[in-house]
Amino acid sequence: MDKPNQGELRLLAPAELKPRMDRLARLAQKAAADTEGVKLSRRHALGLGGLGLLALAGCGGSGSEASSGGGAAASSSAAGKLAGKPMEDRLLIYNFSDYLDPKTIKGFKKANAAVTVKETYYSSTDELEAKIKAGGGNYDVIVPGQNSIAALGQAGHLHELDKKLLPNFANLQPQWTNLDYDKGNTFSVVKNWGYTGFYYRHDVITEKPTTWAEFFELLPKYSSKGRTNMLEGTTLIIGGAMIALGMDPDSENQADYDKAVKFLEPLAKHIKTLDATTYSADSEAGKIILGQGWSGDIVNIVKANENVTGVAPDGPAERWADNWCIPADAPHPVAAHAWLNHLMDPQVALTEMEFTGYPTPNAKTWELPGAKKFRDNELINVPESKLGGYKFIISPTPKVLNLRQQAYEKFRATR
Amino acid sequence: MHDAARRKRLMSGWGIAVLAFLYAPIAVVIVYAFNANHDVSNWTGFSAKWFTEAFDTPRYVNALELSLKIAALNAVCATVLGTAAALALGRTRSRWRVPFSALIFLTLVVPEIVIAVASRIFFVQAHDNFGAFPELSWRTILLAHVVWSSAIVVLIVRARFTSMGSQLEEASFDLGAPPVRTFLQVTLPRLAPAIMAGFLLTFTMSFDDYVLSVFTASGESETWPMAVFNDVRFGVSPAVNAISTLMFVIVAAGVAGAVWFMQRRGENVSEALAGGR
C-alpha cells in the first residue's frame, strides 16, 4: 500500500478487503478488454460508487458479474494448464432428477475410486441459469440446454473444455459437434438430444396431421372435443410458432414477434392448457387429445396409450440438445473433465440412452447391438431427411430473450 | 336460548365442513400412495411397494430431515424475535413505530422470486467479502426464512396484544414488577394463543417453502419441497405420497396420543399445550 499502481482500486472498504477488491477489478477489466476491447474504469468495473459498505452490499450483483467475468479470463488461461494436474477427490453434479442412470455414477466411481460423486437437482433450466448467474453453487458439472449456452458462455460462467482430457470426444457424431450455439465445442458437449413434436388421440382426431401447420389448423376444430395442451415456456410457444411460420426463432426484429403473436392470438382460446409438468402423465391417461410434447415424453405416451399417435413433424420443427458443461468456478475441474469423458464412452452412453430414452450423439453407441431398438424407432432415431429441417433455438442476445418474453406475455394475456 | 343452540349447531356444522374441505386432498394423497402406477396421478391398481421404496430413497429421508430442522429452528427464532418486537411496538407511540411497521409489511409485499434471487446475490457477496458470514448452506435458508416468518409473528402477536387491553400489564408494572416477571406472569399467558398460532404458522410456511429455499440453498442442500419439485419433470412418484402418508399418520397418532394421555390425567389439553390461563 505504498503507492497506488495500475491494478489497484481505491474505495471505502475495510483494509483487509482491499487485495480482494483489487483482484476483482483487475479480473473484470481483463474480461471486459478480452471480450469487447473496451477498458472500463476500475470503479465502473466493480460497480461501486465509493458509497462504502452498504453500497457494496447493495450493488452486490455487479460484484458477482465482475467476478464471473474474471472466471472467463481465468478459465481461458487455465484450460491449457489442466492436463497433468491431479484428480480432485469430489464431484458435484447439478442436473434434472431422473436424467442420469445411478449405474453410471457407480461405474465412474469404480474407475475413479478416489472421487466422491454427489448429484443434486434443479426443477427447470431457468432455475439453473439464475443460480449460476447469482453465483455460489460450487457445482462441478451442469446440464444446460442449448439455448442457455450463449448466455452462460459469453458471460464467463463456463469453463473452457480441455480437449486433451476428453479423448472420448472423438466418439461423437460430426453432426452433433461444432454446433451453431457453441462453435468448436468450447464450453459444451451434447449429453443427449431431442426435438419438440406433437401427439394426438387418433380415436378423436381423424385427420393425420404431420406438420406443425396442420397441428395449429386442427386446434380450433377440436378444442371443444377435449383438452388441448401446449408446453408452458417462451421458446416452446413463441419459438415454436415462429419456426412453424418459417421464421427465424432467434430474430431480433420486433415485427417478426408481432407476426407470431398475431398468429397465436386467435388460437389462444383453443389451447385449453399450458402445462409442461404433468402433461405427460395426463396424456398417458388419455386426457389430452392434441398436444405438443418433448420427443422422449411422446415415446412414453405412445407406449402407454394405444389410442395416441406420436409425430416427429415433417417440415420445420424445433430440435434441442442438453449439454454437459463445467462452470467457470467449478472447484473440481479435473474430476469434471473425467466425468465428461466417462459419459462419452460408447457403452456408458448406451446405458444412459436406455435410462433416459433420449438419443445419444455418440456414433459408436449406435453401432452397438444393444442400440437396435432405438435405431428402429423413428420417433427416437429421427431420419436425417426430417432432422435436417429441425432448428435450434439459440437465444444469442438478451434482446432476443426480451422480445420473445414480451411476445409470450401478450399471448398469455389473451384468453 | 333455543336460537343460540341452533346457531351453535350451525357454526359447528360449518366448522366441520371446512375441516372436511381441508382434509379432502389429504385423503386423496393417502389413497394414491397405494397406486401401482409409476406416476402418482394415474390410478392403475393397488400396491404398497412405495412405502418400502420411500425408505430406500435416502434422498427423500434426508430432505425431510433438513426441512424439519429448518422449520423448527425458524419457528423458534421467528417467534422469539417477533414476539419481542410485537411487545415493544404494541403500545408505543414512538416515532420509530411507523417506519418499522412499514418495514415489516414490506417483507410480505416483496414478490418471493425477486427477494430470493436478491438474497442469493447478497449471501454470496457477503460470504466472499466477510468470511465470518455463512456460506450458502441450510443456514442461509434459515436466515432467509426467519425474515418473513418473524414478520408474520409480529402481525399476529401484535394484533392480539393491542386488542386485549393493557390494564393488567399496567397494574403489574405499577406494582413494581420488572418486565420479565410481568411478561411471564401476565402477558405470556394471555398472548399464548397468538404465540402458538404464530409458531405453528411459521413452522408450516417454512416447512413448505420452495422458492426462497431454492435460491438460498447451496449446491448440496435439498429441502423436502425442493425434492418434490425437482421430481416433477418426470412425474411425481407415489413414493412421495407414501412419505406424506406416513408423516400424516405419525402426526395424527402423536396428537391422538397426547389427547388420550392428558384426558387420562384429567388435564385440560388446551391449557397444558397453550401454557395455561
Add this chain to the structure above:
Amino acid sequence: MSARRAVKGQRGFAPRYPAWLASPLLGYYLLLFVAPLAILVTFAFARQSDSFAGDQIVYGFYTEQISAVFDSLYLNVIGQTLLIAAGGTLATVAVGFPLAYWMARHVSSRRKTIVLLLVIIPFWTSFLIRTFAWKLILDGNGGIAGFFGLDILYTWKAVLIGLVYGYLPLFVLPVYASLERMDWSLVDGAKDLGATPWKAFKEITLPLTRPGLLSGTLLVFIPMCGEYVIPQMLGGGRFLFVGNVIQGQFIGASNWPFGSALSLVLMVVLAVFVVLYVVSALKEEQYGA
C-alpha cells in the same frame, strides 16, 4: 386512552415494555432484508446491456425500466391480479371467519388446541402434492368432480378454490388468536340488554377482533398478489398473474432490471393499498370506540 397515558405517564416508570425489545429484529432486518432489498432497487434503476458478455447489467439511475412497466399490458395484468386477489381474500374471509369464530367460541377449551392443530396439519403435506390432489378431485375427466357431473379444473373456479385452500390458515390462525380470549360475557350481556345477535356481533365482537381481522386479511391478500403456482397448475396456465410475469422476466428472460422494476411497482401499489386499508380500519375503530 391507556396507550396515551403510557407515553405521557411517569417517565422512568413507564408501564410498558421497553422499546429496545424491537432492536434484535430491527438489526436482523437491516442486515438480511434491507440489503437484498437494496440490491433489488439497484437493479430496478439499472438497464440491461446489449450482450451477455461481461457485466450484463449497466448500473446507474435509469428510469426506463420503471416507465416500461406502465404499459397497458402490465397495468392490465396488475389490475387483474389485484381483483382476483381481492376476490380470493373475500372468499377466504367468508370461509375462514365462521371457522375461527366457531373454534374460539363453541369448541370446548379442552379441544381448542386439537382443532387448531387439525386446521394446520394438512399444510404439512407438500404444497405440490396437495395441489396434485386437487387436480384429481376437480378433474371432470376421471376425477371426483366428474362423478358429480362437474368439470371445473382449469377454470377460474378451480383457481379460486386453490387460493382459498392455500391461504386459509394464514387467515384463520390470526383471527382465532384474537378471538380466543375474548370476553364473551360482553356479548351475552349485550344480548341480555336486548341487542340482536347481529348487533352484538357488530358492536362488540367485530371491534374487539378488528386487529386480528386486519392482520389476517393482509396476510392473505398480500402474498396472494404474488402467487403464481396455483394459477399455473389449477388454472392450466391460462390465468396470467403478475407473479407469473415477474417469474418469467426474472428467471425466464434473465431480465433482472425489468423484473425488479415490475416488482418495485407492484410493491408500491400494494403498499398504497395496505396504508389505505389500515388507515380506514383504524378510523372506524376510533369512531366505534
